Amino acid sequence: MSNMNTAMIEKYRNNFLKEVEANVEEGEWVKMCMQCGVCSGSCPLGPYWDHPPQEIFMMIRAGKREEVLSSSSMWMCTSCYNCIARCPRGLPITHIMHGLAHYADRLGLAPKEQPTRKFAKHFWDNLTKKGRVNELKLGLKLYFMNGFGEGIKTAMKMKDVGLGMWKSKRLSIGELWGGHSIKDTKGLHAILNKAREIEEAKAKKFEG
Template sequence: MADPKKKGKAEGPVSYDPSFSKEVFEKVDYGEKIKMCMQCGVCAASCPLSMVMDYSPRKIFALIRAGKRSEVLSSKAIMLCTSCYSCKVRCPRKVPVVDVMHGLANYALKQGYVPREETALFGREFWKQILRLGRIDEKDLPRRYFFSKGIIPGIKKSMELADMGIVLMLHKRMKLLPERSVKGIKELRKMLEKASAMGNGGA
């Protein structure tokens, strides 16, 4: 078994582990469902976070089949999945993509992989937006994430992805106007804050 990358950084030479797909099928929750994937790419096109993931769900499944253990278990993608279910409801082969992504994330954590700092940064921005709106604004979250690393990296990344943003808006996959908070946001905030306190060892 390959060494876990404790900081989630890429290894030197790309490792090929032919036993990895078997390991995933047997040990990862829902891992055997990957066998049904026909690599059509619908999940990749449906995923609102594909622009900040290093690999799309489709690519993750291809990497598993190719035995790329380190690339998969240290990927940002498996840690960033927000359970929006877009992939699962659209997959023509009924692959429970979201469940596999979470299964992989849990397995990676058990194997000693830890989320990269930038993944943790994204998680913090995600949490702040849920507390503010009760939902995710697909334009605002990546923007906040990019600019949390500084103004210059934020402008650079925004310019790199501007074309993709325009295409998503033209195809109505992203709204032009800001998202409004959900109904009952105050009650939701109280629940989330209580859950957070319990997660930190509170009552």
């Protein structure tokens, strides 16, 4: 995807705001921010962001392309929608954050080891396989996300919870083999493939 990155740099030169507007979902709202800071103040995870939303918007306008796209900030968004509910200018801030994250991912600029990003990938793979989330597999995947040793440790720590869930029929060991699925898995895959095709085609336009 770095080809696309180079293409984008070439295309928009110094005007990162225009680039965001054209390529990021809901990106055309960025220019309407009036820098009141209500979003940053409303975010429950605000203190953990390198750059809270207000700052991200200002950085986009100031043309800080690399800093914004490689930032872990927008990956911190938990979609609580506090900021959207409160923004006096009506910016869909949550959506813009996800749009930016997605765009950075496509350009290959997103931080590699960002846990939210990793989890999102696992979740997606898990979900799209059968059309239903396989909680047992997703949980295990998450435990072992950072290596075998840590995975065992986490699994041991959580064993009582797991047992409890199994006893109350909330968790089935059988899920490890196959697991439940929607009726028409093939259909789902066809839909997803088509969507991917459309998006790839869009991205192709910018590649060398």
